[in-house]
Amino acid sequence: MRRLMLLRHAKTERPAPGQHDRDRTLTKRGRADAPAIAGYMAHHGLVADVALVSTAKRTQETWELVAEAFAKPPRLVSDERIYNANAEGLLAVIADMRGAHSLLVIGHNPSLHDLATRLTASGDAAARQRLAQKLPTSGLVVIDLAFDDWSRLPRHAGRLERFVTPKLIAGGTD
Secondary structure: OEEEEEEEOOOEOOOOOOOOHHHOOEOHHHHHHHHHHHHHHHHOOOOOOEEEEOOOHHHHHHHHHHHOOOOOOOEEEEOHHHOOOOHHHHHHHHHOOOOOOEEEEEEOOOHHHHHHHHHEEEEOHHHHHHHHHOOOOOOEEEEEEOOOOOOOOOOOOEEEEEEEOHHHHHOOOO
16 A cells, blocks of 8 residues: 655745746745645644655745654655656656655646546545645645555556645635
8 A cells, every 4th residue: 555645835926037937935825834734744644754845946945844844754855857747757756766655745736736636536526526626735635545566556546535725724624
């Protein structure tokens, strides 16, 4: 059994003129949302063996805020390939993590959203419906997979264990 957690980076500033996309930083709301989702993760025992994080500034900032919530944070692997990856590219990065039973991927849309909808086939119907609509910033998708090989992630093989956002947490709906 494997567990894949997909976390979209927290809310980010709009790019300034001439600013590179990968250099965008978190907004005030993003700096509040990331610890909120991290606190939820820690409270519910959603701690990965490894955190795969894009090298973009906003994902690294999100990781730093998330890591603070755990007594023992996951081992960090920053990977340049996550930044511009599509769902297939994310699968290639994940496939390299053979020793980990649970993974946290902190990255970007549309690839995280595409991967989440591609992998889930069962689980709470209302959560799957919300996920089908969008994966907002600081949205966390937890997918359980009934196999032991990251290099073989077939389409629709996972069970959506949960899909939460800071807004749902604040509203008391998890």
